[in-house]
Amino acid sequence: MVSGSIPSTAVMSRLDSQDVHDVQVGIIGSGSMGAGMTLLFAEHGATVGCYDTDKEAVKTLLRQSEEDKVVDESKVYGFTSLAGLIHAFPRQGQNQPRILVLSLPHGSPADGILDELKDLLDKGDVILDCGNEWWADTQKRQAKCERLGIHWIGSGVSGGYQAARHGPSMSPGGSEEAYAIVEPYLKQWAAKTPSGEPCVAYIGPGGSGHYVKMVHNGIEHAHLSILCEVRALLHGVLDLDNDTIAKMFEEWNEDGPLRGNFLVGIGFKGLRFKEGDGIKNEQGIVEEIEDKVTQDADRSEGTGTWSAREAMNRHVACPAIAAAHTLRIISADKFERLAVVHNLSTPQPQKKPVKDGKLDPELAKAFHQATYGAILGAFVQGLELITRTSTDEEWGVSLATCMKIWRAGCIIQSDAICDLLLPILEKFGPSQPLNLLESCPEIASELAKTYASLKKIVALGVETDAVIPAMSATLEWLKSVGGKNLPTNFQEMELDYFGHHNYDIVGKTEKGHHKGRYHTEFKST
Incomplete structure (x- = not known):
């Protein structure tokens, strides 16, 4: 056991040694994710070499390998x-290909590493990019590597730095030949379901693995927003204390439609923390945490931005994902926001305390159902984005496979929802269904059960001026996709008036997204 900042003799002997020739897996990047994966792989018996330009970071990792009780340093x-x-x-x-795992920020760092590696690797070697990466960039690197005779796999790794250490959910995409080389390792390293199934599977060719991880994160952003909005209503409006809300979330996590939901689970645990880094508050450290999320605005995290952009580009309605992303952007600069608050002078959320600090059972049930409906809705939206893109790019992604790898080790793990969706989705082939609410009446029926509760909770938010963008976006989405008659006939009339965009006539509409055949000359040119 070694502690302190002075490197031990053993640490120095394992740093830049030229006498080592039995490394099985190389890790490039020793940040929190790369360090976690290094220790995870070593725990499972692999001899691992970790590279970083930051010598102190590498020393820290080597010390961690000595301090970790289950790792053979x-x-x-x-x-x-x-x-x-x-x-x-x-x-x-x-006759054994090298396996190199990248854990780097998205964008140019991976290109720089590839330029350095191309003259060092042999044909058949495998680069496994486990960072959050834009799928099209992954495909460019795959094409470049193919010309060099090496393999590039783009793999999502979910669950954060703790899962990286103990077993993440993984979504590898690339050639089947490359996947066959790394599959035995991935099945060892990945998170396991209670029955022992590894949460990793071949997703498809090209950038499909990184795309699925991107959408996973888009769904995650929606879920994060939904839960913070619900907590704001319970605490900021109804005046429940954090311990009461924690107990409510814990009960949701133990039983019912949100059973086994990762974010609900860490939510109730986090609300009970009274002391943290630089914080001490008997009401909970959440009270001292600034209301700003910067990971999108500072460009350190791209997946939420990409998910929202892809939904627009692919013409898939994902309003909860888009609303959640918008809230994060608005929150990012607190000083700018306070200046806007001063200029707008709109009402702030109002208190409407419940009697004796306890929710009426019917209202408590409505919160539970509304939260479930919004979280399920975000799954539906994200899954439809996956099938649309899989169809466009001819990837053949299976939604059932996605749900299987999301059963453990990932941020959007939600056991009860998986139990609902998986048997339904297993009936469909690759890249299907494009519209879950059309093709899966069971899912539509489940969402319909939450409609009244969503309406009740959103109405409470509107009445009290609470900030609930993802919740209200979900309600409006259900109203719209379930709307027999939408207000868009007036919009279509005006489009034809100024832009000659044409229209369909009631009762004569053709299937699909085709432009109408009729035009009225509203004003002579």
């Missing part, structure tokens, strides 16, 4: 040069 080596890492794999002629 002799299986963890650190390198500050890529050539040193590659040299540490078995010599050529062993």
